[in-house]
Amino acid sequence: MFTIEHDFDATVITLIDEVEPETGPLNEDVVILSFDDRVVIEQVGPDDEVMRITLSMHQLTELRLALNLPEGNYRIERG
Numbered sequence: 001m002f003t004i005e006h007d008f009d010a011t012v013i014t015l016i017d018e019v020e021p022e023t024g025p026l027n028e029d030v031v032i033l034s035f036d037d038r039v040v041i042e043q044v045g046p047d048d049e050v051m052r053i054t055l056s057m058h059q060l061t062e063l064r065l066a067l068n069l070p071e072g073n074y075r076i077e078r079g
Helices: 057-066
Strands: 002-006 011-015 030-034 038-044 050-056
Touching: 038 057, 050 057
Parallel strands: none
Antiparallel strands: 002 011, 011 030, 030 038, 038 050
16 A cells, blocks of 8 residues: 655655565555655664665666666666
């Protein structure tokens, strides 16, 4: 399950872990904040501290492309 909310300066997507009963523990929600120039991914860790990863829009594009490519080294030319 996920939710999408539009705030003043960002779109907020929350991914909620839904596992089948007795198949494993639930993971903490993942919150994705999408701004004009970056995407921030947050999740609460086991010590209740928020872990945060910030990706530029170019890094996000590379990640999206990498999910569909075989093993190797790649450089995506900026257009």
